[in-house]
Amino acid sequence: MFWRRRPTTPCELKMEHLNTTLAQRQFQTFRQSIVQLATPDRKAYHAHGFEILSRPLLGTDFSSVEEFYSFGASHGRSRVLDTYTIQLGLQRFRDFAAAEASLQEPTLVFVNIHLSTLFSEEWQILLANLPVPPSSVVLELSEREGLNTYSHQDVDFVMRDLQRNGIKVAVDDVGMGYSGLHTLAMVHPDYVKIDRELVLGIDHDLYRQHMMTSLVEYWKREGVSTIAEGIEHEQEVAFFSDIGTTFGQGYWFHKPEPLTVRVGTVGASS
Numbered sequence: 001m002f003w004r005r006r007p008t009t010p011c012e013l014k015m016e017h018l019n020t021t022l023a024q025r026q027f028q029t030f031r032q033s034i035v036q037l038a039t040p041d042r043k044a045y046h047a048h049g050f051e052i053l054s055r056p057l058l059g060t061d062f063s064s065v066e067e068f069y070s071f072g073a074s075h076g077r078s079r080v081l082d083t084y085t086i087q088l089g090l091q092r093f094r095d096f097a098a099a100e101a102s103l104q105e106p107t108l109v110f111v112n113i114h115l116s117t118l119f120s121e122e123w124q125i126l127l128a129n130l131p132v133p134p135s136s137v138v139l140e141l142s143e144r145e146g147l148n149t150y151s152h153q154d155v156d157f158v159m160r161d162l163q164r165n166g167i168k169v170a171v172d173d174v175g176m177g178y179s180g181l182h183t184l185a186m187v188h189p190d191y192v193k194i195d196r197e198l199v200l201g202i203d204h205d206l207y208r209q210h211m212m213t214s215l216v217e218y219w220k221r222e223g224v225s226t227i228a229e230g231i232e233h234e235q236e237v238a239f240f241s242d243i244g245t246t247f248g249q250g251y252w253f254h255k256p257e258p259l260t261v262r263v264g265t266v267g268a269s270s
Contacts (some may be wrong), residue, residue, distance in 0.1 A: 010061075014071055017061040021068075022084055026057040029092045030256035034110065034227055034249045037241045048247050049108030049138065052093055053256055054085035073114070082117040083126045091131040096259040110138045110170060115150070118158045127165065135166035141187065142172050155186045170227070192219060196230025196250070203235035213243045220244055 008016075021027065030053040035045035055065050062068040072081045093109055109132060117123050118139075130137065139162065162169060170191035171183055175198045184192065194212070202208045219226050228240040231250030240248060 014061050015075065017059060018068070018072055018077065021056045022080065025088065027085060027088060028055045028057070029053070029089050029259045030055065031093060031096075031259055032249060032256040033254045034108075034247050035253050037228075037237070037245055037248045045248070045253055047107075049110055050093070051110040051140070051249065052089035054089050078114050079117045079120045079122045082113045083120075083122040086111045086113065087126055087129070087131060090137070092259045094131045107136060108138055108168075109136055110140055112140045112142065112172065115141050115155075115158075118162075119150075119154070133166070138168040138170050138191065140170045140172040140193065141183075141189075150186075152186055159187060189224060191225045191227055191247075193227045193229050193249075194245075199228050199230050199236055199240070199250075200232070201236075203233075203239050209239065212240075216240075216243050216245050 031050040032053065033047040034049050034051060036048050037045070056062075056068050058065070058068060062071065069078075069081065072078060089111055090109060097107065113123075127134075159169065168190040169187060170193055171187055171189045172193045173195045174184070174192045175195040198208060198212065202212065216226050225246040227247040227249055228236070228245050229249050231237055231240070231248045231252045233252060236250075237248060237252055
């Protein structure tokens with residue numbers, strides 16, 4: 001008797017695509033500058049650091065980068081994706097910086113990571129083999145993930161471990177997550193990144209203006225640097241500069257720039 005082979009499901013096709021992407025390093029790496037806003041000359045913005053963005057080659061199985069990463073997270077691959085793309089991105093940035101005479105060291109490098117990854121063995125392996133000095137790394141924790149499954153003691157232990165290693169922490173997506181100020185209270189970040197949805201068109205929204213003015217003033221008192229994300233218009237630059245926001249990021253300053261370097265061997269396991 002011959003058995004007809006079961007058709008491959010869309011979910012299986014997506015997982016095959018994800019595994020192949022990891023195995024063959026099919027990621028494009030970009031950098032986008034984070035600039036200082038509080039400068040006497042608003043036309044001369046100095047780079048404070050760069051966010052590293054890892055974008056997979058999507059093919060036909062995924063409609064967007066967001067879908068690719070959401071699929072990986074929902075199928076238990078977020079730790080592997082985090083550590084792999086961080087090591088790949090930092091390695092490519094290191095090689096790019098070495099070849100770029102105009103890029104002065106030290107330069108801060110911002111990379112995205114899930115809080116849950118910091119509790120994993122994969123993270124400990126990466127931490128021991130970072131391609132750049134730990135003091136130049138800023139980990140962006142997404143506020144969307146939430147902290148409900150972690151105790152205050154657990155989070156505090158992880159944050160202290162990062163601090164001992166010289167790594168800084170940013171809370172990303174502030175204003176769009178589920179955990180709100182609870183995340184900030186537990187993490188005690190060095191940076192908060194104001195979500196682009198709160199930035200877009202703020203010059204036409206008095207309510208958001210008042211809210212942002214109060215929050216930025218609070219974070220200044222707490223010694224936390226603020227980064228307004230997704231700035232695309234001069235009016236947004238003016239508003240966030242006027243209220244004392246420390247840094248800005250967005251198309252108004254620089255679009256993401258591809259890091260075109262020779263790809264080396266990636267140490268993170270897939």
